[in-house]
Amino acid sequence: MSAFDKTLQIRSSPHILSGNSVDHIMFHVVLALLPAAAFACFAFGLTAVLTLLVAVGACVGIEHVLCVANRKPSTVGDWSAVITGLLYGLTLPPGLPLWMVAIGGGIAIVVGKLVFGGLGQNPFNPALVGRAILQAAFPVAMTTWPVAMAEGRFSGLPSSLLTLPFLTPRYDGVTAATPLSAWKFDHHLAGTSDLALGFTGGSLGETCALLIGLGGLYLAARRMLNWRIPVAILATVALFAGILHLSDPARFAGPLFHLFSGGLMLGAVFMATDMVGSPLTHLGSVIYGVVIGVLVVLIRVFGGMPEGVMYAILIGNALVPHLDNLLRPRVYGTRAGKGAKA
Amino acid sequence: MSTSGHDRTFAHGVHPPECKDNTAALPIRQFPFAPVQVVPLLQHLGKPAIAEVQEGQEVTRGQRIARPDGFMSVAMHAPVTGVVERIALAPAISGRMEPAIFIRPFPGSTQEPLQGAPLDAGTATPAQILSAIQEAGVVGLGGAAFPTHAKLKIPDGKRADTLLINGAECEPYLTTDHRVMLEHAADVMAGIPFLLKATGVGRAIVCIEANKQDAAATMRQAIPPGLPVEVAVLPVKYPQGAEKMLITAMLGREVPSGGLPIDVGALCVNVATTAEIGHLLPRGAGIHERVLTLGGPGIVKKGNYRVPIGTPLRFLLETVGFERDITRVFLGGPMMGNAVSSLDIPVTKGTTAVIAFTARQTGNVEQQREYPCIRCGYCLDACPIFLNPSMLGLLGKNGEHQRMADEFHLMDCFECGSCTFVCPAHIPLVQHFRIAKRAVRKAKAAAK
Numbered sequence: 006m007s008a009f010d011k012t013l014q015i016r017s018s019p020h021i022l023s024g025n026s027v028d029h030i031m032f033h034v035v036l037a038l039l040p041a042a043a044f045a046c047f048a049f050g051l052t053a054v055l056t057l058l059v060a061v062g063a064c065v066g067i068e069h070v071l072c073v074a075n076r077k078p079s080t081v082g083d084w085s086a087v088i089t090g091l092l093y094g095l096t097l098p099p100g101l102p103l104w105m106v107a108i109g110g111g112i113a114i115v116v117g118k119l120v121f122g123g124l125g126q127n128p129f130n131p132a133l134v135g136r137a138i139l140q141a142a143f144p145v146a147m148t149t150w151p152v153a154m155a156e157g158r159f160s161g162l163p164s165s166l167l168t169l170p171f172l173t174p175r176y177d178g179v180t181a182a183t184p185l186s187a188w189k190f191d192h193h194l195a196g197t198s199d200l201a202l203g204f205t206g207g208s209l210g211e212t213c214a215l216l217i218g219l220g221g222l223y224l225a226a227r228r229m230l231n232w233r234i235p236v237a238i239l240a241t242v243a244l245f246a247g248i249l250h251l252s253d254p255a256r257f258a259g260p261l262f263h264l265f266s267g268g269l270m271l272g273a274v275f276m277a278t279d280m281v282g283s284p285l286t287h288l289g290s291v292i293y294g295v296v297i298g299v300l301v302v303l304i305r306v307f308g309g310m311p312e313g314v315m316y317a318i319l320i321g322n323a324l325v326p327h328l329d330n331l332l333r334p335r336v337y338g339t340r341a342g343k344g345a346k347a
Numbered sequence: 348m349s350t351s352g353h354d355r356t357f358a359h360g361v362h363p364p365e366c367k368d369n370t371a372a373l374p375i376r377q378f379p380f381a382p383v384q385v386v387p388l389l390q391h392l393g394k395p396a397i398a399e400v401q402e403g404q405e406v407t408r409g410q411r412i413a414r415p416d417g418f419m420s421v422a423m424h425a426p427v428t429g430v431v432e433r434i435a436l437a438p439a440i441s442g443r444m445e446p447a448i449f450i451r452p453f454p455g456s457t458q459e460p461l462q463g464a465p466l467d468a469g470t471a472t473p474a475q476i477l478s479a480i481q482e483a484g485v486v487g488l489g490g491a492a493f494p495t496h497a498k499l500k501i502p503d504g505k506r507a508d509t510l511l512i513n514g515a516e517c518e519p520y521l522t523t524d525h526r527v528m529l530e531h532a533a534d535v536m537a538g539i540p541f542l543l544k545a546t547g548v549g550r551a552i553v554c555i556e557a558n559k560q561d562a563a564a565t566m567r568q569a570i571p572p573g574l575p576v577e578v579a580v581l582p583v584k585y586p587q588g589a590e591k592m593l594i595t596a597m598l599g600r601e602v603p604s605g606g607l608p609i610d611v612g613a614l615c616v617n618v619a620t621t622a623e624i625g626h627l628l629p630r631g632a633g634i635h636e637r638v639l640t641l642g643g644p645g646i647v648k649k650g651n652y653r654v655p656i657g658t659p660l661r662f663l664l665e666t667v668g669f670e671r672d673i674t675r676v677f678l679g680g681p682m683m684g685n686a687v688s689s690l691d692i693p694v695t696k697g698t699t700a701v702i703a704f705t706a707r708q709t710g711n712v713e714q715q716r717e718y719p720c721i722r723c724g725y726c727l728d729a730c731p732i733f734l735n736p737s738m739l740g741l742l743g744k745n746g747e748h749q750r751m752a753d754e755f756h757l758m759d760c761f762e763c764g765s766c767t768f769v770c771p772a773h774i775p776l777v778q779h780f781r782i783a784k785r786a787v788r789k790a791k792a793a794a795k
Contacts, residue, residue, distance in 0.1 A: 013673075013674065013675055013676055013686070013687065013688060013690075014674050014675045014686065014709060015686045015687075015688050016675065016686050017686075017775055017777055017778035017781060018677070018679075018681070018682060018683050018684055018685065018686070018762070018764050018777060019681060019682045019683070019764030019767050019768050019777065020675065020677055020681040020682075020684065020686070020702075020704065020708075020709075021363060021364075021519065021681045021682070021708070021768065022715065022767070022768055022770075022773065023361075023363075023768050023769050023771075025725075025769065025771040026715055026718070026771045026772075026773065027718040027721055027771050027772050028718075029771065030721075030723070030771055083718060122719075123719065124718065124719050124721060125718075125719035125720050125721045125722065125772075126719065228725075231724070280721045280722050280723045280724070281721055281722050283722070285722060285724045285727055285735065285737060285738075286724075286727065329735075329738075333735065334727065334733040334735070335733060336604065336732060336733050336734060336756045336759055337591065337595075337601055337602075337604070337731065337732035337733050337759065338591070338601050338602055338603045338604035338605075338606065338732065338759065339603075339604045339756070
């Protein structure tokens, strides 16, 4: 009699999913980064194109090779290695020898992510881990800044870029201090509009704050970025820098200068918001943002280095497990402060 | 009386696609009898009923065929006039074999349901009403199948001030409560006085989500003069039909962890359950059929049907027709429904819907591979009871079940599925939680 003799799947409910997925989110983060990356290519020419390609290629390549070597399915399809590569590339100075770019990219993926167990397990932002180690290893190369909008940037390559491994790069083009170091060491203040539009020296992605903000808005609108984090960071930096500026305008730069210079925009919008390394709760996110913002200003103004976004975010990352542990949401039907007993 | 009420809801939750359009406008139709009706003795939470018919005995539709075994049990009634073929084990949705009464219908019978001594809400005592509800075999028809008389029995020293009639029906695809409210508004209004009298509660609120405005209008018109009933319209959000969420949405009260609605002075009864009480008690009859939605892309003649209790799913699907590439059948909505392993499982009192999916719906679920948790936090924003499903999922994967319960409120999870629905990593969170809860309960039982 049985017209029905099919094998039925047995599954735990729910039987429908929202359709969102990790690779979908990661892909959109890549999309949101593209305008900033494109501007970097415009401002720094072929140098930027090659640097970003090598950075992404190193990250994706090493992840793929290590997955295959460990006889595991390759995880590069989730786009997260592309994000790491792009972000890492955007933190580099243009003209950094490409072999250094590649090494840093490999470090970002291996030390920043894979040693912890891969995607989702990394306590620190992998791109920043790569950059931090590179900065410790090659301090001079990492702080030599060719100027933006140089003539002939689309026709030739600076010789430093193609330096052979383990040789000291020679810089033939014009280099200049970044706005932050110019302020810190020479007390020279760059114009805010130049900073916001990105016509100043610095890392590839330290340039156009507006395009970075645009990418952030796109992600926030798609709920793929926790807007509380960049808002908290930027508000804290503006407030803290503003108070300092008011106390002594000659000694401390104003809040707009701090907001639009250096890696703050890129860091606040794309790095501090890395889902893996940021808190799960809303209150935690705000505290995390405030801590990062305070650290940025402290390092920039009172520290030995002109820029502090990288270390601020890495320290913020380290706080996340504690924030998650301390700031658990109050479970429905339990009184506040009643402890964790169900 | 509240018509707007659009600010009234609970925190968090999700918005799954509603998928109600195919069946919401279809009137309830009577479903034919299967060649054999299989009536399980356990269709509710509690103890199985005790069969009081013998093999070979003739029974009349609506006749009591099993009596309740103690307080946490209800009576069973014959869904069809026929002969008891045997009393034997039948597959149940639990995955186990449960005792059931197999009844073969008489083809020539008029199938007139048997009626008994009527009960009048005006003159009956609360105790009489509770016992009549138990005798009528009424359980929560919203899916939980908790014996209704047990729910209405107010513990000593407690008091309820509000009775919520739950017509939220927040699960996708489900349109049974919607149709019951449209077509049996009078039964609902006849049931409410019984509930109020039995519990001593002064007012009732019929709670309906805003995607059923026609039902709200019908219910409002059906309120008889003098009956303290309001109709409230709530914004559409899942899982608003969950008892705790509805109480919070309507009254702003939080049911304590591990507690019951009565602890905050509220009672919550499903609208179809209320309609059955309003229909059965004045006739002295017992529940022998229920309205359910047959839906989902795998079903040909989708609709809302009044199905005799004990109709095997196989007969159900073959009668309405099914698509060739059907891959999954589940009882209830897609968020909380149970997938069935066998089509020999019969419809019970708690079956709100039978939904069939084809490879097209289940395929994309299967193809979506599981990623590691990326700590996006979507699940925390979805969980209506503010758990940390992300953390619970990680602990569940590591088998740290006791820690999930001790530190992260595992046992407060009511498996609404919101976290799993939004998870971009496709982690089967609810499944982890179910496994963990089972392990914790087992360990607790073993420790005693």
